[in-house]
Amino acid sequence: MAEEHKIVQGTLEEIATKLAVEQVPDPVVEPEKPIEDKTTEKDPVVPETFDKYKYLSEQFETEIKDDEGLNTFKNSLNEKIKKFDQLQQDYEKAQSELKAINPLKFFANKDKYIENQLLIKYPDLDSSILSKVLTNDIEKMDVLQIITYKELLKDSKGEIFESESDAYDFVCKKTGYDKDLSFDEQDQSVKIAIKAMAKEAREEFNKLKSEIEVPVPIDLTAEKTKQSELAQANYDKMKPLIERDLQAIQNGLDKIEITTKENGKDEVLFSYNLEEFKNSKIVKDTIQQVIEFTARNAREWNKEIAEKVISAT
DSSP states (O other), rough: OOOOOOOOOOOHHHHHHHHHHHOOOOOOOOOOOOOOOOOOOOOOOOOHHHHHHHHHHHHHHSSSSSSHHHHHEEEEHHHHHHHHHHHHHHHHHHHHHHHHOOGGSSSSSHHHHHHHHHHHHOSSHHHHHHHHTTTTTGGSSHHHHHHHHHHHHTTOOOSSOOSSHHHHHHHHHHHTTTTTTTTSOOOHHHHHHHHHHHHHHHHHHHHHTTOOOOOOOOOHHHHHHHHHHHHHHHHHHHHHHHHTTTTTHHHSSEEEEEEEEEEEEEEEEEEOOOOGGGSHHHHHHHHHOOOOOHHHHHHHHOOHHHHHHHHOO
């Protein structure tokens, strides 16, 4: 095929200019580059996996690492409950035996017991004066005598008075009492002063006596019988009500679960499916034990208490 020739006309300058223009290639248009996002991308937040053993460890304040540890913890609870029950029984027995002890049998009489307890509480008191006061009728004692005893009571070491007569003379001088005259013959102001001081002395001695509670011996056999009768009466009253309300337990024993919410979802921590065992002997025996225990220990019964027992069971 013949090669096609193109004829260009014009002067040499015009032809050169025209050829130069025709030989310039079209500009290359490059595609626009996307604007680079300078924002640093963050790693996606991965929700923390719920660790039920960590949760249970925190709740029970003991380390539980796996199911075996959980079962070990349950068994330890049973042992602790048994131990606590035994300690409670021992404590109640000791309390009963303590109440049955009669400390008065170690003293000649009630007054000696009071005297001993007061001297333990107030070791600076004069034991001989205290004994004289306690073995006499305070209200009927001579006014000067009771005032004298008050002066002597806190002078057990004889730092003020060498004898009881010294204390008596001191009281007479202090009140202006004339020992050569009877009480009725004394000046009126003297009688008033003596009566006021005697009243104050009696009040002080009566207050001392009232600080000591004289124990009342308890007939332990009679007390046990009384407590047993009260417990039986309470049991007879409570059991029919508890049996009526706790029948709901068996109906709710299809499945027992302990759950918690994590990230808006329920997480089962513990599950036990009773299935056909719902009506088994062991289930019925367990419910009966709950009824018996509750009836023996409940002091009141209402809808709220029943719901709590059912829920706990």
